[in-house]
Amino acid sequence: MIKDFPEAHSKVKNRKNVILLGDSLADAEMIKGFDYGNIFKIGFLNERIRESLDDYKERYDVVILNDGPMKYVNDFLKIVR
Numbered sequence: 001m002i003k004d005f006p007e008a009h010s011k012v013k014n015r016k017n018v019i020l021l022g023d024s025l026a027d028a029e030m031i032k033g034f035d036y037g038n039i040f041k042i043g044f045l046n047e048r049i050r051e052s053l054d055d056y057k058e059r060y061d062v063v064i065l066n067d068g069p070m071k072y073v074n075d076f077l078k079i080v081r
């Protein structure tokens with residue numbers, strides 16, 4: 001999908017580490033077609049939590065519930081920079 005945005009694609013096409021943020025199960029697949037070496041997926045689950053939590057845990061490395069704070073994401077970014 002990022003290839004549809006040439007300016008953004010040109011900035012990241014040679015990067016091999018990806019932090020993917022998504023708020024649906026389908027978002028976990030946004031990376032398809034992108035040549036990456038490492039990926040860390042963070043999912044945001046805000047609705048139907050009981051019904052969807054297990055599926056989110058399968059597709060994402062971390063799941064943040066109920067519009068939780070971005071502190072985890074911000075702290076993670078400090079570590080990987």
